[in-house]
Amino acid sequence: MFTPTEENYLKAIYKLSGNEKEFVSTSKLAETLDTSAASATDMIQRLSKKGLVHYHKYQGVNTSPSGEKAALQVIRRHRLWEVFLVQKLKFNWNEVHAIAEELEHIKSPQLIAQLDKFLAHPKYDPHGDPIPDAEGKMAPRPTTTLNMLATGDLGKVISTKDSSSDFLLFLDKLNISLGAEIELLDYFAYDGTYSVRINHGPAITLSGKVAGNIFIEKL
Amino acid sequence: MFTPTEENYLKAIYKLSGNEKEFVSTSKLAETLDTSAASATDMIQRLSKKGLVHYHKYQGVNTSPSGEKAALQVIRRHRLWEVFLVQKLKFNWNEVHAIAEELEHIKSPQLIAQLDKFLAHPKYDPHGDPIPDAEGKMAPRPTTTLNMLATGDLGKVISTKDSSSDFLLFLDKLNISLGAEIELLDYFAYDGTYSVRINHGPAITLSGKVAGNIFIEKL
DNA sequence: AATATTATTTAGATTAACCTAAAAATAAAC
DNA sequence: GTTTATTTTTAGGTTAATCTAAATAATATT
Structure with a gap:
């Protein structure tokens, strides 16, 4: 079907282009995949020839319907394995x-079907990201981040926007995990920081960057 | 460390060279890996340069200590995953x-360590083959096959010599699984077949080929 | 609007893993 | 013990995925 590299490109293009199906620039894609712009151009052209992406020279790329389908399969596999690693193998x-x-x-496909069954058909991965089903359908990603709340609002952490190891370890240190309740106490325009209470604990300060990477369901 | 292809070659060389550490011919290796003799020579020379195999032109290859260690790691991973697939994901x-x-x-290495723990440190895979531990140590492979028993002997199935899908499906049909007790009733020199009783059931006939691919512990 | 900067693409090379065909070495046959 | 057949190696080429450097297009600046 597809090589691992092709799958990585399709996944990255799909993710970067977002809900609005915006065109993704070669440089953005190359940076995401930690490769050169020349390599990205090369692969984009290969994917374009296979009909997996829409490509306009110098303008950017987009997944085609078949490319999106492939990307969603990769994302499904990725997220199911993450659930397995955390729930069964006890990884952080x-x-x-x-x-x-x-x-x-x-x-x-059998492996994924059996894994999905073994995990009891999870709908979200350990970072709160929705898992596409076998047809590629999944729950919508949340849109509200902690920094969008108004002073005094209470919210529940439902997923992380950044899932880098560094960020997640930092959240661990702050005792913020999925399901945690966060109350926004105050916003300081001067340095863009937030004063919050986590699980009804003491007031602590969060940077704007951190607050912008925590998806919240308003309560 | 090693590419998947390098690992496949190391594993194949290790297995083909057996307990006696015999030298494996290029053609045998190429046939096992379903590739050309030229490709096999190519890879053998690469592995030899890296010190992973002992190689004498036109004579054959052998794993070196470092090559054997690498091969055993691959075999360990393979067999642990097989246990997972059968025990947890319910594959046949x-x-x-x-x-x-x-x-x-x-x-x-973390993945394998956690998987091993999750599976409760299994010693054998679903075909009865021993699983090397983290240091590469494992139980010896059995030596007695069903066709080595004497008339009237009773034995227990402990592993399969051939683990091709076809052979295993055939064993399923005969109701032969690991742990089954087999009594050797008779041997017919004329066509090399055996009359046996499986789990004390009715007498049935097995070919010499099948009998030679079933490892037995004499009871 | 012409020029400078940045982004993108093309050109040309490299590496791993393969292939076929030809050459060389070993083993088998007469 | 030559000759023949087989096995193995070498030579040369291909594809996927990468790279750097050069060329071209798009964007920004003055």
């Missing part, structure tokens, strides 16, 4: 991404 | 080999 949520990056390229 | 023993061939190349 910051350790699973790199391993799932490898596991996601094993394409046996 | 004939379906797991191909999938484990892919999973075995994921090298995260």
Whole structure:
């Protein structure tokens, strides 16, 4: 079907282009995949020839319907493996991404079907990201981040926007996990920081960057 | 460390050279790995330069100590994944080999350590083959096959010599699984077949080929 | 609007893993 | 013990995925 590299490009293009199906620039894609712009151009052209992406020279790329379908399969596999690693193998949520990056390229449909069954058909991965079903359908990603709340609002952490190991370890240190309740006490325009209470604990300060990477369901 | 292809070659060389550490011919290796003799020579020379095999032009190859260690790690990963697939994901023993061939190349030592723990440190895979521990040590492979028993002997099935899907499905049909008790009733020199009783059931006939691929512990 | 800067693509090379065909070495046959 | 057949190696080429450097297009600046 597809090589692991092709799958990685499709996934990255799909994710970067977002809900609005915006066109993704070669440089953005190359940076995401930690490769050169020349390599990205090369692969984009290969994917374009296979009809997996829409490509306009110098303008950017987009997944085509078939490319999106392929990307969603990779994302499904990735997220199911992450659930397995955390729930069954007892990994911490910051350790699973790199391993799932490898596991996601094993394409046996039976394997994924049985894994999904074994995990009791999970709907979200350990970072709160929705898992596409076998047809590629999944729950919408949340849109509200902690920094969008008004002073005095109470919210529940439902997913992380950044799932880098560093960020997740930092959240661990702050005792912020999925399901945690966060009350926004105050906003300081001067340095863009937030004063919050986590699980009804003492007031602490969060940077704007951190607050912008925590998806919240308003309560 | 090693590419998946390098690992496949090391594993094949290790297995083909057996307990006696015999030298393996290029053609045998190429046939096993379903590739050309030229490709095999190519890879043998690469592995030799890296000190992973002992190689004498036109004579054959052998794993060196470092090559053997690498091969045992791959075999360990392969067999652990097979246990997972059968015990946890409920695959039949004939379906797991191909999938484990892919999973075995994921090298995260943490992943394997946690998987091993999750599976409660299994000593044997679903075909009865011993699983090397983290240091590469494992139980010896059995030596007695069903066709070595004497008339009237009773034995227990402890592993399969051939683990091809076809053979395993055939054993399923005969109701022969690991742990089954087999009594050798008679041997017919004329066509090399055996009359046996499986789990104290009715007498049936097995070919010499089948009898030679079933490892037995004499009871 | 012309020029400078940045982004993108093309050109040309490299590496791993393969292939076929030809050459060389070993083993088998007469 | 030559000759023939087989096995193995070498030579040369291909594809996927990468790279750097050069060329071209798009964007920003003055």
